[in-house]
Every structure is written in structure tokens, then in C-alpha cells.
Amino acid sequence: GENVEQHPSTLSVQEGDSAVIKCTYSDSASNYFPWYKQELGKGPQLIIDIRSNVGEKKDQRIAVTLNKTAKHFSLHITETQPEDSAVYFCAASPYTGTASKLTFGTGTRLQVTL
Amino acid sequence: DGGITQSPKYLFRKEGQNVTLSCEQNLNHDAMYWYRQDPGQGLRLIYYSQIVNDFQKGDIAEGYSVSREKKESFPLTVTSAQKNPTAFYLCASSTLGLADEQYFGPGTRLTVT
Numbered sequence: 001g002e003n004v005e006q007h008p009s010t011l012s013v014q015e016g017d018s019a020v021i022k023c024t025y026s027d028s029a030s031n032y033f034p035w036y037k038q039e040l041g042k043g044p045q046l047i048i049d050i051r052s053n054v055g056e057k058k059d060q061r062i063a064v065t066l067n068k069t070a071k072h073f074s075l076h077i078t079e080t081q082p083e084d085s086a087v088y089f090c091a092a093s094p095y096t097g098t099a100s101k102l103t104f105g106t107g108t109r110l111q112v113t114l
Numbered sequence: 115d116g117g118i119t120q121s122p123k124y125l126f127r128k129e130g131q132n133v134t135l136s137c138e139q140n141l142n143h144d145a146m147y148w149y150r151q152d153p154g155q156g157l158r159l160i161y162y163s164q165i166v167n168d169f170q171k172g173d174i175a176e177g178y179s180v181s182r183e184k185k186e187s188f189p190l191t192v193t194s195a196q197k198n199p200t201a202f203y204l205c206a207s208s209t210l211g212l213a214d215e216q217y218f219g220p221g222t223r224l225t226v227t
Contacts, residue, residue: 001173006156009154041221042221043204043206043219043220044218046215049215089157091156091157101159101162101172101173102159102216104156104157104158105156106154106155
């Protein structure tokens, strides 16, 4: 089955700096890679995703890059703000056209300090 | 408002008791999922369902059971056979056409003593 590794487990940045979180996956059949943000005591919120036919996707201060050859993808947050502080999860799945199984990384706790 | 609701937010049970967690969605999504989250770990899939009256085991189904009698509802029962039931349980749903885009409910924190 799929295995997703995520690094770092914790990340502390100053407000305004950039943050990068990296994930690797093992199953070459995976072709969908979402990122979720989870605030304390709440459910994860989908913030951005990328499919294997795209190398990069950007949404305001958030971007995701995908390298299918190396089997890794990354989340980039620019101009970080205190409200970006949360736990971020990457995931991977093979799109099958039916209900698919997401395999999640272990999460990165991002702390944005003033 | 469209969304996924889970109730209750906190649940306490004694060891040896079965407990059922509720999940309801009004997004008209066909697929629904149950995940378990433990501290410092990612989400692990317990069960999922693509259609009413049908469901499949995920990676950690032992000690759990589900039903899907209505499209909107996907309750999870944590049985006494689950050895470590204390965890944060998350329900999600998605369409089948874009099945990967799963949207999560607020979760239920279950504590078994």
C-alpha cells in the first residue's frame, strides 16, 4: 500500500517569512495530492490540492509543487501570518473514479511567531 | 448551511461498552468515510461507503462497525472489541466524480476509561 512521509514534524517561523513542508510517497499509482490544515480540536480543512498532470499550483499565499519522478510534493506558504499556525497534513491517493482512500502523512505543526 | 455534522463533540464511555458516533451530511455527497486520529499521527481510514447499503473496510476496521441506511448518514459503532478506542474520530464525505476531494466534519473525541 501507499506510504506517505512528511517533514518536518514541527516548524517555527517568524511572521512574514516563508514556510515549506515536504512529503514523499511510495506508490507510483498515486495521482492526487491534497493538503489539509487542522486547527486545535477541529476537523481538517482542505486548503489546496494538486493532480499528477500538473507540476505546480498556486492560490494566493499558498503553493504546492509536485515532482512525480522523485515522488515528492511540497507545500509553500509565503508571507506567513499568525493565523497560519496549525497542523498541516499531506495526503496521497490513486484516483479511481470511485471513493478513494487517502493515505496521510503524520503532520507538521507550524508555529508563526510575532 | 451545507456541511458535515458530528455529534457529540465529546463522548465518555466505560470500557466494555459499545458506543455509536453520529455523522450527517447535507452536501448530497455519495461517499462517506470514517477516520481515526491519534496524537502525533496522521489520519487512518476505518471504513468508507460509496453508496447506500454498501461499505468497505479501511486500514484499521477491526473493532468497528458501520451502517449506511441513508445517503446523508454514516454512523460508526466502536465496539468493546476495539482494544484502544480512545481517539479523535473524524467523518468525511465526497462526491464520486471528484472522490479525492474529501471534506471533514468537526470530529468527536471519544474517551474510554
